[in-house]
Amino acid sequence: MSNNNEIIKQWRLFDWKDKFVDVLGKDVELVGSQIECLKNSREKTSIWKLVITNKVKSIPVVLKIYKPPLNENHTVEINMYQKGNSILSEFMPQVFWIESNVNSGEIWMFIEYVEPLRGQIKLAPKHYDQIIPTIAKFHAQTFEHRILQNGDVFDLWLPNYYLNSMVKERNKHIKKTKEYLDRAMKDPELKKVVSPSYKIIQQILKKGPLFFPEIMENGQSLIHGDLHIHNISCQNAKKDQDWQIRMVDWESAKYAPVWFDLVVLVEILVDFRTDWHKDADEIRKHCVHLYSEEMKKHGITFQTDPLQLFKMTYLQRTLEKKLLNHLRRVLRGEKSVLLPRYLEKILIWGKELGLY
Structure with a gap:
């Protein structure tokens, strides 16, 4: 499963900064020092928190990586973001970009980072x-x-x-x-x-x-x-x-x-x-x-x-x-x-x- 250096490498290889022009405008960069692994699940998926910036404004982005072969649950989630999001966008994070063939078949999905509820408040x-x-x-x-x-x-x-x-x-x-x-x-x-x-x-x-x-x-x-x-x-x-x-x-x-x-x-x-x-x-x-x-x-x-x-x-x-x-x-x-x-x-x- 990917590490910080691999994420930086693939970001440059695929030139993903162009995918975020609509979000931050031109000159978007990935802040390599602020890549954080949020979850790594049995070498099948991993979830990362990235920060992208245009040097004036910075925003957090979630990167979820799916390693092949995909199981049914992973296929369902990808379809929810690719297809279901158009109907249910009010209830889901925004999808920025999905790259379907990274590292010999991995799927990399970039979505909006929304602050987890737990941690913001003491739930009552x-x-x-x-x-x-x-x-x-x-x-x-x-x-x-x-x-x-x-x-x-x-x-x-x-x-x-x-x-x-x-x-x-x-x-x-x-x-x-x-x-x-x-x-x-x-x-x-x-x-x-x-x-x-x-x-x-x-x-x-x-x-x-x-x-x-x-x-x-x-x-x-x-x-x-x-x-x-x-x-x-x-x-x-x-x-x-x-x-x-x-x-x-x-x-x-x-x-x-x-x-x-x-x-x-x-x-x-x-x-x-x-x-x-x-x-x-x-x-x-x-x-x-x-x-x-x-x-x-x-x-x-x-x-x-x-x-x-x-x-x-x-x-x-x-x-x-x-x-x-x-x-x-x-x-x-x-x-x-x-x-x-x-x-x-x-x-x-x-x-x-x-x-x-």
């Missing part, structure tokens, strides 16, 4: 009031039949939650979850965590892969798919209102039930934040109500109670994949903050929602 539940309206507007734009208006943009490459290939994958994950639950019961320490819910979860898993048809019946759209707080950016988060939210890292984008994004944005963070646990019901109810009201503004209402849909989607997400991921983690000797929360909510919400 009240900040959801600034984030959720943008998420609702994003979902509403491609909700159900509305996506057909841009079928030529999305049809050939956007993953669909209902495709047979994805259903088969969920079936495969559920089968593996059963196996890993059995393995967990053979581990003396892990058995203490899993045994209270083991029989009930094994019983529930037989009902998969779709545990709640209601989440499909209440609508789907293009979703981000990995909408945790690290993937939300904002240039003006220090203001009290009218945040200009941009979402980054679009590798998990798909056409799917809209509530998946809200579950990741709200409930998974609540699970992590032990200091929020005492107020979890209030936070959850407020966020679900706010999202539902914002969707109404865009002409969308839900036939099933929104709070039930939220809980259903959390359980669907947990049972179809995430429980497996965290069982694997603890069986490798790693820690999982989420596993006890998953097991607890499967029991409590599963009974409440009629899964057993």
